[in-house]
Amino acid sequence: MQLAIEASQLTFSYPNANTPTLQIEQLALPIGHKLFVEGPSGSGKSTLLSLLAGITPVQSGSLKILGEDMAKLSGRARDAFRAEHIGYVFQQFNLLPYLSVLENVQIADTFRHKKLAARQGKERAMQLLSALQIPQEAFSKSGIELSVGQQQRVAIARALYAKPDILIADEPTSALDHANAAAFMQLLLKQVNEQGTTLVYVSHDESLRLNFDQMVRLRSPGGAQ
Numbered sequence: 001m002q003l004a005i006e007a008s009q010l011t012f013s014y015p016n017a018n019t020p021t022l023q024i025e026q027l028a029l030p031i032g033h034k035l036f037v038e039g040p041s042g043s044g045k046s047t048l049l050s051l052l053a054g055i056t057p058v059q060s061g062s063l064k065i066l067g068e069d070m071a072k073l074s075g076r077a078r079d080a081f082r083a084e085h086i087g088y089v090f091q092q093f094n095l096l097p098y099l100s101v102l103e104n105v106q107i108a109d110t111f112r113h114k115k116l117a118a119r120q121g122k123e124r125a126m127q128l129l130s131a132l133q134i135p136q137e138a139f140s141k142s143g144i145e146l147s148v149g150q151q152q153r154v155a156i157a158r159a160l161y162a163k164p165d166i167l168i169a170d171e172p173t174s175a176l177d178h179a180n181a182a183a184f185m186q187l188l189l190k191q192v193n194e195q196g197t198t199l200v201y202v203s204h205d206e207s208l209r210l211n212f213d214q215m216v217r218l219r220s221p222g223g224a225q
């Protein structure tokens, strides 16, 4: 089975830290599977996601993403790899306030070599926004005019727009109550299941865990599994 993520003895330490922030002995996630990442604040969840996305370089151990040895890629090559293969949803959704909702979703085209034609891109963005239950009258608004739940769904549409192989989401439900978090999860799962996207999802909400194939539990301090 082809692996989306393959990590072995992956360790990361920030400068001046006494113990490693992150230690993952083994991790093998097949393409199309869903990984739940759990752990208390400061246990290294965001650090792990940054390594997986190629934002942070590998320090020690091995990490292959979609078969690519991340330690062998330069910073620029990792940026290009991320633009082609990875969608990322941050804790803060980071919608750009001076762009409309529709433009925010299509922003990925700015960073990619393989851009969608304008019309095709607009259609894809509209189709994703509708699937994520954003009302059509909101498409031309600024992101900051939407509710938090809506902004978060726009952020998912933006991350899925370029059909990433892997979607990485860092606690996107932290601002929602339990019922809204569960509803959001179902919308997200429908999209990733339809597209066969591999999902890496950080959350403190253990009740969401049932939707996932595998779990990584990080511990503080030191982030041991």
Ligand SMILES: Nc1ncnc2c1ncn2[C@@H]1O[C@H](COP(=O)(O)OP(=O)(O)OP(=O)(O)O)[C@@H](O)[C@H]1O
Binding pocket: 014, 015, 021, 039, 040, 041, 042, 043, 044, 045, 046, 047, 048
């Ligand atoms: N750029 C950095 N330089 C130095 N230390 C850092 C840096 N980023 C994170 N850390 C430290 O590494 C540890 C893990 O941080 P990280 O953000 O990965 O944790 P987290 O599990 O995502 O936390 P949270 O749930 O609060 O977002 C923390 O102790 C944090 O202070």
